[in-house]
Amino acid sequence: MNAVPPISAASTPSGIRIFVPRDVAALAVGADEVAGAITAQAAALGAAITIVRTGSRGLFWLEPMVEVETAEGRVAYGPVQARDVPALFAAGWLTGGSHPLRIGRPEDHPFLVRQTRLTFARCGIVDPLSVDDYKAAGGYRGLAKAIEIGGAATVEAVTKSGLRGRGGAGFPTGIKWKTVRDAVSDQKYIVCNADEGDSGTFADRMILEGDPFCLIEGMTIAGLAVGATRGYIYSRSEYPHANATMRAALDIARAAGLLGRNILGSDLEFHLELRVGAGAYVCGEETALLESLEGKRGVVRAKPPLPALKGLFGRPTVVNNLLSLATIPVILDLGAQYYADFGMGRSRGTMPIQLAGNVLHGGLFETAFGMTLGEIVMEVGGGTASRRPVRAVQAGGPLGAYLPPSQFDTPYDYEAFAARDALIGHGGLVVFDDTVDMAHMARFAMEFCAEESCGKCTPCRIGSTRGAEVVDRILAGRDVAANIELLEDLCNTMKFGSLCALGGFTPYPVLSAIRHFPEDFHRGRLPAAAE
């Protein structure tokens, strides 16, 4: 965990600074009301304070987590509700006074001590819409370095860092960039996939809301590296707050000369726009995303041709996940080797893991690859929020496998997960307790695929609907053994016959549920699990 960066207070008004998150997850549990109560109470007491709205540190069970700047550094209190504010003032929180909600210095919190924050070094610490904060905390050093060493060396650095696509496929980012760099075209594009539709994931959203300049810098470096002058961020309509922050950040960056022509005084040109989807999960698939960006139905394209050669409007295009792009600045700034020194095997660097669902300590946990699933869920996450036993963990979103506690020894690593027919995906982990009905979850996976299928290929379009029907027959206790066999066969067809990951990966949750939790599929003979 990096230390709190010194931030120039030249432009900020006097008074003790109090940091209140504006991350939507904090808003959802009352952060705005808390900020209002702090302002009102400070006015009543005549205390000189300034409220700074930040992103979230990612300790969501402690949100709203408020930090007060004191002589010993920032001191956190949480979860704070508006009604707690008078007592916090009375306890002397402006000088770090003790109170049952006092957490202490966030950097000393075990949840953060165990982390290695590279991509999320600034999130929750800085004012997301302050370029000064961003630069004071190391921002734009990566781009300066890229300008100094040039495009070819930048691509080489990204390749050497071992960074792999954080969207789920895990394709080496440097190789993708080199393909686009070597392609000849009058126009190339950088597209950021921020269509973070997986349940249990929120890392993209946190960067959009908490450190948007990091993404802008990463995309600008990508533009420089491959010779692209235009970029698009494709975000989701389900993220109105993130989109508002990102739009504001883009305006600020344009006004500050950080987008447009002659960036940082060089001859670099890069224009960046935000586009918002309209509730179609499949648009997180890169070719459907490109279709949607072009204003069409989000229907998957057959590959080849690769988007790197024929992407947006038929031109060479880098399509990277937001987390990949937001990791570029730190790689350029601190060096490829520094990044590559973290991790295990072929999974280099760090992964922002998102702990969600029925988990005691849910939030953002960025760590080097290699911790076991059990350490993450039980030690870091603290088990379930309901305090019942963990029964299953879904890794990698709605298309990811359900893993039982007997597989908690799996190291968090692309290859180790793949060896167990599971995915890391976008880094989400959703925890379920022993009241979960896994046959219901298998049906939900099929139903979700049917709902979200773009309709282009038959295995996904028809297979998902038939799949849900077959699960219904199993649940009704009709020909259970034969229908399970049929379901497995259908899953194989979908896995190998679908054009993209939606149809291709829906079998992961279904087959893993059948394999690890067969008892839930024989409810005709067994009672439903503890419901």
Add this chain to the structure above:
Amino acid sequence: MPILHALQETFGHVPQQAVPLLAEALNLSRADVHGIVSFYHDFRDAPAGRHVMKLCRAEACQSMGGHALAERLLHRLGLDWGGTTGDGQLTIEPVYCLGLCACAPAALIDGRPLGRLDQERLDAAVNEARNDWSRP
């Protein structure tokens, strides 16, 4: 897409009458435009209620009892997903993930986020919306 978002923002839905106008302006067939509008879940072909609650149905919210919570609410209101209360006050729409998975179950009501929902908090939000006659 930005045009469709703007239409929905203004009218609360994408009116049928807009389709030929868009086709003409963008040099597309009416079938193309209809295809695009109907592809995306967000675009409604009829106005929603005065207030819209998007309730998350995805796995993380299910793990915290979101499924039962939603079923109970729909049953109480006598609605199906996407339905609007008889007084035109509230539409309940499904959404698959608001990125609030670490404070599940979650919902978005007129763009305002709600996390760690239980029956009491959800009912309070629903009742508030049903008694609020102002336009959000």
